[in-house]
Amino acid sequence: MWQILTGYWSEFITGFGNTILCSLIAMFFSLILGVFFALLEVAPPKIGRAIAHIYIEIFCNIPLLVITMIFYLIIPQFWVKVSGFTAGTIGLALYTSAFIAETVRSGINSVGDGQMEGALSNGMTYVQAMRYVILPQAIRIVIPPLGNQMITLIKNSSVLAFVAGFDLMYQGDIVAFSSFQTIETYVIVGVFYLGLTLPLSYYMRHLEKRLA
Amino acid sequence: METFIHAYSWIDIRFLLQGLWVTIYVSVISIILSFILGLICGLVRYMKIKYLSAAVGFVVDIIRNLPLLLIIFFTYFGLPKLGLIANPTIASIVALVVFEGAMLSEIVRSGINSVPTGQMEGARSNGMTYVQAMIHVVLPQAIRNMVPAILSQFVSLIKDTSLATIIVLPELLYHAQIIYSQNTSYLIPMYLIIAVMYFIVCFCLSKYANHLQKKYL
Numbered sequence: 001m002w003q004i005l006t007g008y009w010s011e012f013i014t015g016f017g018n019t020i021l022c023s024l025i026a027m028f029f030s031l032i033l034g035v036f037f038a039l040l041e042v043a044p045p046k047i048g049r050a051i052a053h054i055y056i057e058i059f060c061n062i063p064l065l066v067i068t069m070i071f072y073l074i075i076p077q078f079w080v081k082v083s084g085f086t087a088g089t090i091g092l093a094l095y096t097s098a099f100i101a102e103t104v105r106s107g108i109n110s111v112g113d114g115q116m117e118g119a120l121s122n123g124m125t126y127v128q129a130m131r132y133v134i135l136p137q138a139i140r141i142v143i144p145p146l147g148n149q150m151i152t153l154i155k156n157s158s159v160l161a162f163v164a165g166f167d168l169m170y171q172g173d174i175v176a177f178s179s180f181q182t183i184e185t186y187v188i189v190g191v192f193y194l195g196l197t198l199p200l201s202y203y204m205r206h207l208e209k210r211l212a
Numbered sequence: 213m214e215t216f217i218h219a220y221s222w223i224d225i226r227f228l229l230q231g232l233w234v235t236i237y238v239s240v241i242s243i244i245l246s247f248i249l250g251l252i253c254g255l256v257r258y259m260k261i262k263y264l265s266a267a268v269g270f271v272v273d274i275i276r277n278l279p280l281l282l283i284i285f286f287t288y289f290g291l292p293k294l295g296l297i298a299n300p301t302i303a304s305i306v307a308l309v310v311f312e313g314a315m316l317s318e319i320v321r322s323g324i325n326s327v328p329t330g331q332m333e334g335a336r337s338n339g340m341t342y343v344q345a346m347i348h349v350v351l352p353q354a355i356r357n358m359v360p361a362i363l364s365q366f367v368s369l370i371k372d373t374s375l376a377t378i379i380v381l382p383e384l385l386y387h388a389q390i391i392y393s394q395n396t397s398y399l400i401p402m403y404l405i406i407a408v409m410y411f412i413v414c415f416c417l418s419k420y421a422n423h424l425q426k427k428y429l
Contacts, residue, residue, distance in 0.1 A: 061414035062407050063371035066385060070403050077400070151277065158279035162378065169281055182289040190278050190286075197277035 034100025250316025
């Protein structure tokens with residue numbers, strides 16, 4: 001096992017770097033999109049609510065792999081050619097954003113109605129009330145489940161292996177099939193993934209206890 | 213438009229439905245087996261048996277934090293080394309059961325924790341043994357609380373079976389790939405219809421899970 005690790009070190013590190021990069025980009029965009037759609041869903045206008053609802057239902061109920069493949073295979077037929085990495089990251093960001101939207105929405109809903117009414121009757125506008133009263137309270141509730149979404153995102157980034165995204169899983173496959181030592185290689189890949197996800201999940205458990 | 217009409221010929225649709233059937237039965241077998249596994253692991257962790265609970269908890273944490281794709285590869289390449297048959301169906305069921313079992317054990321544990329401790333104490337002081345109290349008093353209430361979470365886990369399991377295309381499990385996505393690899397102009401119609409198929413199955417189930425959650429709260 002040690003020989004595989006040292007012999008294919010550069011492959012593993014490239015993959016590890018790409019997995020981290022893809023996860024960070026996808027995290028960033030999925031947070032923005034997720035919060036945006038969550039706000040749209042709790043806002044008064046019915047049309048916004050409907051749009052957000054449709055968006056969330058679509059991306060929650062279609063497998064990530066199908067979404068990624070659509071971006072990888074179908075978008076190039078109409079528009080620009082996308083690399084596997086880009087397609088995978090876009091798919092991952094859209095898929096996760098739907099789950100984040102659900103999480104954030106339930107966080108906002110768990111803040112009592114009285115808070116919003118009180119803020120509005122104190123002369124704040126809807127946006128101000130959201131920004132200064134509701135969201136700060138919602139964030140505390142939402143952080144532990146959001147952390148779990150991030151862990152899921154890192155694990156799901158392995159879907160890049162299907163679209164030649166050069167992530168850890170893809171590089172692991174290359175190493176496995178060129179060294180013929182599949183089990184050993186996948187153990188190493190697993191250790192790399194655990195190095196990312198395990199500390200995060202223990203930290204989230206700690207936060208959950210502290211915030212609760 | 214013409215390609216759509218040709219792509220959705222009865223032969224292709226039937227082939228896709230066969231794929232959907234494989235997806236569903238693999239998911240159903242996996243959720244049943246992983247519920248049993250999750251129930252055992254969750255109970256062991258809840259009962260706080262010395263060393264055993266900690267060990268089970270550690271293994272569950274490891275599995276929960278690994279990508280499912282990696283576990284699928286493990287079982288597909290690992291099972292033959294243990295002298296078992298590397299049938300894609302068996303390999304993917306084993307992988308899904310291991311992964312979802314770890315996920316469900318957490319749900320089971322929090323489900324049992326959500327039952328007030330008074331229930332257990334009351335049952336014990338009425339002369340039931342620990343096992344009797346668990347089976348007749350605590351678990352029935354816990355399982356009722358768990359059902360919505362288990363259903364939404366089932367939805368994600370159905371979506372996750374699509375990952376098993378990589379070890380050529382003949383499920384929905386794989387069948388679609390076979391069709392469009394014979395005729396590349398069918399690419400868009402095929403992805404459209406499998407997205408719709410997955411959507412219908414998962415949407416109905418997740419709506420039902422939401423409905424149950426509201427009913428039980």
